[in-house]
Amino acid sequence: MKDFSYQALPMRVVFGAGSIKKLSEEVAALGLKRVLVLSTPFQEELARDVSRQLGDASAGVHAEAEMHVPIESAHRARAAAKAADADGYVAVGGGSTTGLGKAIALEFGAPIIAVPTTYAGSEMTPIWGLTADGEKKTGRDPKVLPTSVIYDPDLTLTLPVGMSVTSGFNAIAHAVEALYAPDASPIISQMAEEGTRAMISALPLIAGNPGHPEARSDALYGAWLCGATLGATTMSLHHKLCHILGGTFNLPHAETHAVVLPYALHYNAPFAPEAIAALQRATGAGDPAGYIRRLSVELGAPASLRSLGLGDSDVETVVAMATRNQYANPRPLTEEGIRGLVTAALNGDDLT
Numbered sequence: 001m002k003d004f005s006y007q008a009l010p011m012r013v014v015f016g017a018g019s020i021k022k023l024s025e026e027v028a029a030l031g032l033k034r035v036l037v038l039s040t041p042f043q044e045e046l047a048r049d050v051s052r053q054l055g056d057a058s059a060g061v062h063a064e065a066e067m068h069v070p071i072e073s074a075h076r077a078r079a080a081a082k083a084a085d086a087d088g089y090v091a092v093g094g095g096s097t098t099g100l101g102k103a104i105a106l107e108f109g110a111p112i113i114a115v116p117t118t119y120a121g122s123e124m125t126p127i128w129g130l131t132a133d134g135e136k137k138t139g140r141d142p143k144v145l146p147t148s149v150i151y152d153p154d155l156t157l158t159l160p161v162g163m164s165v166t167s168g169f170n171a172i173a174h175a176v177e178a179l180y181a182p183d184a185s186p187i188i189s190q191m192a193e194e195g196t197r198a199m200i201s202a203l204p205l206i207a208g209n210p211g212h213p214e215a216r217s218d219a220l221y222g223a224w225l226c227g228a229t230l231g232a233t234t235m236s237l238h239h240k241l242c243h244i245l246g247g248t249f250n251l252p253h254a255e256t257h258a259v260v261l262p263y264a265l266h267y268n269a270p271f272a273p274e275a276i277a278a279l280q281r282a283t284g285a286g287d288p289a290g291y292i293r294r295l296s297v298e299l300g301a302p303a304s305l306r307s308l309g310l311g312d313s314d315v316e317t318v319v320a321m322a323t324r325n326q327y328a329n330p331r332p333l334t335e336e337g338i339r340g341l342v343t344a345a346l347n348g349d350d351l352t
């Protein structure tokens, strides 16, 4: 056993089909009287249902969440929270909505109750992100960690198969990097392995039948575990590359994770034997990177960064940004190595 330190994050989780009905209890248990319900414009109807369910404890709905939390969107949400005299925030949606709740909490510090409807995992982390002048900045602050999380698989039944698959691989990416993180610990590695196993087993069933109740439940359980590993460890090359591709080239978040993950894992595999052993157990495959690549393409995830909008002329910028600073990664970061990885992901090359 290697030496480790582990900081548990304070968090209450309520899990189960139909558990959105327990939201009022959660709000009351936190002593909140006026919560602002947040969503994207696309999920406004759901947010309004939730707000109605809360009755007098709702201070209204702010349905303006956007991907990567543009700073103007954060300003508008903070103004809405102030105008509504909100004492807490209920974020109903994916990572973008949770991110907007975090942007408000970063300024005002009030509790967030997260109701995740994708597998992104932001609800389990103290990580905030804000985008200004085309650059996304992220940071960690305990005050943005949701106080309570309601995981209701029924709310994920509407998540289209394509997004379910890419969001599922987004979750697995957290677990993969947690397994070889510099601050990995035995409990987090167990969660990463189990989260990967649950997600890998659920995704093919969801692709076959998006209304499969057990598979939806397993996938959300996997998303919880994978999100918790993201919150507890320091991410490496894979997340760095996705951050650059999303922040600078505006590539879509979950799809980018789905494409890059097998290439980043393939690059790191020879330098991360314990992580590979855990992923072999979780996937039942001898070569987890090849397996993840085949499964994601088979389930309809995009096959290349080119199909997401990256071009040949962008490769050198990605390489320069990814190697500018050295950061924790199992395999040393060389320009040649990263160029090979990004070019292969650009073209959707077979892993050899």
Ligand code: NAD
Pocket: 040, 041, 042, 043, 066, 067, 068, 069, 093, 094, 095, 096, 097, 099, 117, 118, 119, 120, 121, 122, 123, 125, 126, 127, 128, 129, 155, 156, 157, 158, 159, 160, 163, 167, 230, 253, 254
């Ligand atoms: P998203 O939140 O942007 O959602 C994408 C779209 O899907 C939105 O229109 C949303 O309303 C819709 N949607 C969500 N759930 C749905 C459902 N069940 N049915 C139908 N439609 C649904 O996408 P995401 O991938 O969840 O989140 C991406 C964002 O989250 C990125 O900005 C990323 O950086 C951030 N993120 C942050 C962290 C963190 O720890 N801070 C972790 C993961 C992701």
